[in-house]
Every structure is written in C-alpha cells, then in structure tokens.
Amino acid sequence: MSKAEGQQEPEGTVRDVLEQVYRNHRQGLFTLALAITRCPHRAEDAVQEAMARLWQSPARPADAVPYVFSAVRNAAIDQTRRAATRRRLESASIFNGLALSPASLAAGEGTSGPQAAAITAEQHERLRRAVDTLPQADRETVVMRIYGGLTFEQMAEALGEPLPTVASRYRRALETLSRRVRPAMEASHE
Amino acid sequence: MNNPHEIENLLRQMPLVKPSADLDARVADVFAAGAAGTETRRANTPEVRRANIWGRPRTRQAWLVGAVGGALAAAAAIILAVGLPQGTPTSTPGPQPASAPPLVANGSLTLTGAAPPLPVEPVRLEQNWSELSYEGLVCPDPETPLRKFRRRTLEHVQWFDPRRNIRMETTIPREEIIFVKAPMQ
Numbered sequence: 001m002s003k004a005e006g007q008q009e010p011e012g013t014v015r016d017v018l019e020q021v022y023r024n025h026r027q028g029l030f031t032l033a034l035a036i037t038r039c040p041h042r043a044e045d046a047v048q049e050a051m052a053r054l055w056q057s058p059a060r061p062a063d064a065v066p067y068v069f070s071a072v073r074n075a076a077i078d079q080t081r082r083a084a085t086r087r088r089l090e091s092a093s094i095f096n097g098l099a100l101s102p103a104s105l106a107a108g109e110g111t112s113g114p115q116a117a118a119i120t121a122e123q124h125e126r127l128r129r130a131v132d133t134l135p136q137a138d139r140e141t142v143v144m145r146i147y148g149g150l151t152f153e154q155m156a157e158a159l160g161e162p163l164p165t166v167a168s169r170y171r172r173a174l175e176t177l178s179r180r181v182r183p184a185m186e187a188s189h190e
Numbered sequence: 191m192n193n194p195h196e197i198e199n200l201l202r203q204m205p206l207v208k209p210s211a212d213l214d215a216r217v218a219d220v221f222a223a224g225a226a227g228t229e230t231r232r233a234n235t236p237e238v239r240r241a242n243i244w245g246r247p248r249t250r251q252a253w254l255v256g257a258v259g260g261a262l263a264a265a266a267a268i269i270l271a272v273g274l275p276q277g278t279p280t281s282t283p284g285p286q287p288a289s290a291p292p293l294v295a296n297g298s299l300t301l302t303g304a305a306p307p308l309p310v311e312p313v314r315l316e317q318n319w320s321e322l323s324y325e326g327l328v329c330p331d332p333e334t335p336l337r338k339f340r341r342r343t344l345e346h347v348q349w350f351d352p353r354r355n356i357r358m359e360t361t362i363p364r365e366e367i368i369f370v371k372a373p374m375q
Contacts, residue, residue: 015221022217030209044209048216055220096205127200146201174194181197 018054021068028148029072034094035143036076036136042083046076066158069148073140073158094143095128123181130180138173145170261315312351319344327372336369 022029029050033043050071061067131139144150144158152170156163325338345362 019221026209026214027206030213031206034207040207040210044213044216047209047213048220051217051220092207094207096207123200124204127197127204131201142201146198147206171194174197177201178194178197181200 014055014060017064018051018068021064022051025065025068025148028143028150029069031094031147032069032140032143033072033076033079034092035139036073037079037083038091039079039083040092042079043076046079047072049078050075063154063157065150066154069144069150069154069158070160091132093128093132094147095124095131126181126183127177130177134173134176138169138176141166141170142173142177261313310353312349315348315350317346319346328369333374335372335374337372339368339370341366341368 029047030043033046034040037043037046050068053075054068054071059067131142134142140159141155144155145152150158152163152167155170156166159166320341320343322339322341325340327335328338329335343364343366345360345364347360347362349358350356
C-alpha cells in the first residue's frame with residue numbers, strides 16, 4: 001500500500017491542496033486516466049482537464065483525494081466518449097511492457113536465474129493481459145487501490161457507490177486476476 | 191494462489207507507464223493561469239489540440255515552426271516590396287550618413303533604432319488541405335455506371351493571442367463522396 005493511503009490533504013488554499021494531491025498521487029491519477037482512456041495522450045489531457053475543472057469549481061470537500069480522483073475519472077470518461085464519436089479508440093496498457101528486457105532475461109538479472117526470470121516475465125505478461133481485459137469498473141477499483149493508494153472509503157466516495165459494492169468489486173477483480181495468472185504463479189513456486 | 195496479498199504484491203511490482211514531464215508543465219500552467227484569473231492555456235482545447243486525423247503524425251511543433259516561418263517570410267516579402275525606396279541599391283552598402291551616431295561609442299553599444307515591437311494583436315493562421323481520389327466504378331443500376339470519387343479536406347485554424355499567451359487550434363476534417371455518371375460505350 002502506498003504511503004499516500006488514508007492520508008487526508010491538509011487545509012490550505014485551493015492551489016495548495018490541488019498541488020499537493022497532484023504531487024502525491026500523480027502516478028495514480030495518470031494510471032487511472034490511462035486505464036479508462038487506453039491512450040497516454042488522452043490520459044494526460046484528462047488529468048489536465050480535471051485540474052482545470054477543479055480549479056474553477058466552487059466545491060471544497062473535506063477530503064480532496066477522492067474528489068480529485070473522481071474528477072480525473074470523469075474527465076477520462078469524457079475523453080473516451082469524444083474519441084468514440086471520432087472512432088479513434090485505442091488500447092494502450094497501463095503497464096510498460098516487460099519488466100525485464102530480453103538481455104536481462106537471458107542473464108537472469110534480478111532473479112535467481114534465467115529460468116526464474118522467464119517465469120517472472122511470463123507472470124507479468126499474464127497479469128498485464130489480465131488487467132487489460134478486466135471490465136472497466138473492476139480495473140478502476142484495482143488502479144485506485146493499488147496505484148492510487150486510496151482506502152475503500154475514498155474509493156467509494158470517488159466512484160459514488162456504496163462501500164460494500166466497491167469492496168466486493170475489488171475482491172472479485174483480484175480473484176479474476178489470480179485465476180488468470182495462476183499457472184505462471186504455480187510454476188514460480190515449483 | 192488464494193492469498194489476495196500475493197496478487198496485490200505482484201501488481202505493485204508491475205512497471206507502469208509513466209506520465210510525461212510535459213504533464214507537470216501543463217498542470218502547472220493550469221494553476222498559474224488560474225491564479226492569474228485567466229483561462230488555462232490548453233485545458234479548454236485538449237480535444238482539438240490533439241486532433242490527428244488520417245494517421246498523420248503529431249507534428250504540432252513542426253507545424254507551428256513552419257507556420258511561423260511562413261508568416262515571417264511573408265512579412266519580410268511585404269516589407270521588401272513596400273518598405274524599400276525605389277532605386278535604392280541593396281547589394282552594395284552606401285556611405286553612412288554623417289549625422290548617424292556610431293554603433294559603438296566609448297566602449298558601449300548604442301542602439302540607433304528601436305527594435306520592431308512584438309505583435310500584440312491576436313494572430314489567426316488558416317491552412318487548408320484537399321485530396322481527391324478515384325475509387326473505381328460502381329453500378330447501383332446496370333444501365334448507369336457511376337465513377338466514385340472521395341474528396342477529403344482539412345481545415346486547420348490556429349489562433350494566438352500573444353498578450354495573454356492563449357493559443358487555440360481547430361482542425362475540421364471533411365470527407366465527401368462524389369459520384370459522376372460514367373459514359374456508356
């Protein structure tokens with residue numbers, strides 16, 4: 001869990017609060033937008049657009065983190081709709097290809113040997129595919145929790161849904177991912 | 191593999207796509223523009239700014255350089271055509287007027303003329319592209335074969351306000367299909 005989890009942003013000016021949330025959750029916000037838009041350029045546009053909207057909004061919530069995540073999510077959904085009308089939907093992953101390069105794999109770098117490295121790469125590839133093919137709502141909960149470091153309460157607030165719904169969706173998403181990655185995981189334990 | 195922590199840990203090890211450094215600058219722009227009480231420079235036009243049709247590469251900067259270069263060249267041509275006195279030779283330097291102050295006097299540089307002021311009025315640049323392609327004969331009715339043409343046009347307008355540093359771009363693509371009656375032999 002990231003260090004940002006459960007933290008509430010301190011009181012301050014709008015600019016201070018937004019800047020601090022952006023600084024602490026930059027990667028999580030971008031990854032959430034990317035998980036929705038499937039396009040890095042649109043994801044960045046969504047983050048920027050959300051910040052601009054928040055800046056102009058008169059609302060001042062007690063906890064700014066779910067508020068900012070919610071704004072980024074809405075902006076990303078808007079971006080996707082615009083792309084859909086232009087029939088320019090993309091399918092970029094939130095993950096950055098293989099964790100280990102082919103050369104590292106051959107050398108067994110970072111692991112106990114080339115075989116273990118290959119299994120790790122296989123795990124990562126399976127997991128990447130599994131996350132990419134999750135239903136969008138499930139993918140959003142995984143991203144918010146794992147890469148945004150949000151609590152279930154914050155996730156429920158950001159998604160505008162009851163906490164038990166969000167928690168069970170997250171649990172179901174993890175089960176789906178486990179099922180899809182299991183063969184590679186079992187191979188790594190042998 | 192029933193332990194959810196195991197898959198969570200694996201997810202955390204995955205290398206994520208990182209946002210570009212440009213994002214920080216863009217968000218900083220939002221805050222700066224908001225603090226100044228003006229509109230954001232780019233947030234209101236992300237869609238049109240990113241417009242990229244027909245698979246053309248995103249060459250916004252290259253296009254901008256070209257457009258600005260073209261505008262400067264046009265301005266220079268107008269100045270040369272209108273501003274220069276008739277009959278003045280431009281290839282050989284004439285004698286300096288006696289009253290002209292020296293460029294360097296007492297070791298310090300003296301400016302003899304004011305630099306041209308930067309443009310303060312909004313600038314509008316417009317470019318249009320058009321492409322016509324023949325796509326063969328179609329025969330909706332056996333007795334009246336038609337030639338099918340596809341015309342694609344692209345209207346690109348850029349607007350820039352140097353005073354407020356606001357830039358806006360719109361790209362409007364259009365596509366038409368034209369049928370022309372083919373002569374029967």
